Amino acid sequence: MLSKDRSVQEKASQKSSYSPMSRLLLLFLFRFRTLIVLFLLIIIFSYLSPVYLTSENLIIMSKHVAINAIMAIGMTFVILGAGIDLSVGSIVGLAAMIAGGMIAQGVVLKFLGVAIFFRAYVVILFGLILGALVGLFNGLLITRLNVTPFIATLGTLYMARGFAQLRSDGNTFPNLSGNPLLNNTGFELLGSGRLVGIPISIWIMILFSILAVYITNKTPFGRHVYAIGGNERAAELSGIPVKTVKTITYVISGFCAAMAGLIIASELQAAHPATGTTYELNAIAAVVLGGTSLSGGRGSITGSILGAFVIGFLSDGLVILGVSSFWQTVIKGAVIVVAVVLDEFQQRLQRHQALQLMEESIRKEEKQAKQETE
């Protein structure tokens, strides 16, 4: 939810005199818990390691975060609409392989015996459209053929990964810097270029974040996604094109995943068919950590981005401290479990508050009615 909404809600609950301060404080802590955890992480790690809080390290860590954050943004749309997208990790791999192949081998037209090479930006554009199309496929499976989101995207997970491997027979496309003679250089800029000292991938993350926050809060489409996730039947009776809206959320998710795949390929200047394996789980973890409910209807883009930062800053910090990678996995899992438990607490608190308000208003109405009859 918007920070503006938050402040409005807080003001409202401050006005109500029945609510004790402690509950308000608790609600505040719950609402901003991801942000609080992020700050705590930074404080603890910078105390434990002198390199942690240097600007260069922060930039490197943010670059790691950017990939997951971009995927998490797309995933947030899907989950807000009460869906799930398991195929994003494979879309990362597919987009990387298709783009890598277009740069390294070009598009081979066998019957003419030629290979056509495209400029880097055309390749990037093509990769993004491909990701969106895979998302469209997911969306149509789910809304038109009534396949449950879990199964539909699980199928796509396998198919997209298979196609990624087929593209090169399982091999890597190396040297994606292109050839000046073929006029297709510049692909590496996406992953390693910098603008005002900040890597392009971070800029992309910022751009996607702003766009996504805008879409969720300022457009009817965003409102519709929340409504569908909250109560699909009511949404339909309100004239919301439920199927179309749901399909678009998967298109957005596929698009974002493809963006992440292109950044990775560009960064490594190589495309490997296993790129992005299990990334879907990181994206879902970031979304859940950010307070978005897996049952849909509640949550926010900013939450998911914060969630991605917590996961990224945590695992990089543990690496810097030399913690065993096995322990890293355990800690990451524990953080997610705690986040979900806290979310349940927050919901209970909010429901309780709403019920109290309702009771109060009913009592008030009764009093009014009594006065009127007297």
Added chain:
Amino acid sequence: MNNKEIILETHELSKVFPGTIALDHVNFKVYRGAVNALVGENGAGKSTLMNILAGILQPSGGHIVLNGKRVEFKSPVEALRNGIGIIHQELNLFPNMSVVDNIFVGRELRDALGNVDYPKEEGIAHSVLQRLGENIDPKTLVEDLRVGQQQIVAIAKALAQDVRILIMDEPTSALSIKEVKELFNTIRELINEGVTVIYISHKLDEILQIAEYLTILRDGKIVAHTAIDSIDVSWIIEKMVGSKKESFYVHKEHSVGSPILEVRNLSLRHPTLENRYLVDHVTFELNWGEILGIFGLMGSGRTELLECIIGRHPEALGEILLEGKKLSPGGIKGKIAEGLFLIPEDRQRDGLVQSLSTAKNMTLASVKSYFKNLVIDSTKEFQSIQRMIKELSIVVKDPHQSILSLSGGNQQKVIVAKGLLTSPKVLLMDEPTRGIDVNAKRDIFNIMLQLASQGYGIIFVSSELEEILSLSDRILVMCKGKIVQQFSRSNVTEEALIAAASV
């Protein structure tokens, strides 16, 4: 009343849910070895009462007396141990498992090795089914049986658990006429064996056939309790829908114009039963500025009729004309754009998005109209919200708070506001006052009258006699999917209305 012995009774039983009183000091009596029918409209408290008797819900006050002893059921298992079983409308069987597995699920018989003793289970299942006069192979999968046979399996399951009091909730809702006859034979068998049946149904003619005693619930209270031999359908309906008291709903005279909505031969087939219609070739007109009441009981097709008009059932047949133009065959979105809006019967299930604020619920259907220059104009949106809060006198502290913080009546007004903000021409209101308090009811009625005088066409469905008589300019009576009679405001009487609905 004949003198059968009371096996089960409730003493001043009450149940309070947040915002409503579902049962209000109910003294319900059940006679041994008889079919005890229980009727009432949606929300009258039937299910709550049954769920308490079956141990699914706990009462907020009062208690249950079984065989003269005070009892308390903390769970369905405890109720079963005391011989009370319930067959829900949805049967709650496992379609993927065999008949015998269903009968013994959760309390499988074991052999010496601790494995399921199938021969023994099958033997018992077979004899129980024989007793019920059904020749079903116990090894058949439940999903391969007809609904009527599935019903028998559910009864067999209860009997195998030694149930002495069997609660049946709407047992005939999915049965064909032949299957209903078979079921009645089975029920008579049960009665002969000394089983007591509590029978819930909204099909009154069936109740007259099968039941011996009748209890009528209305608004959480028992309004009638009688032996069945002295009464008829009209009498039951009269009690169910209440009578017109000294009413505070004042009908305001307003002019009624030319037809705005014409419905021709609208039909909706029953999803499973052949040659049966939920909405059966319905034809009527609605005029500008008219409040058209549709009176009918549960299951008469009243809700389905409104759903067909709003486009929720794309498979419906027939045509609908708005201002002389045929409506597009598309879904709900198109219908809203053309000027229709449905305020659904079940507010929580179909009306509200519980996770959103009051404000966002209110503009849910019209949010596109505030989308200018690529953003939702929140100032303009909020002006509309404030205007609606004022016009419909919605009591809300802060519209950005959760919709769940509002009382039922105010939630309903928010849904009406949601409809009005789409600038409709015709409002379809399905039981608009269900589950809301008297003051909110009066507000909703005033809103309806005001809207009619502004020229809106309103179709409103109600099973409350009082409401329908005081508000409608014209009344259509529905029964079994058909419009059976039409009354104008001047020539309608309570008795005539009840008689028409009793066909």
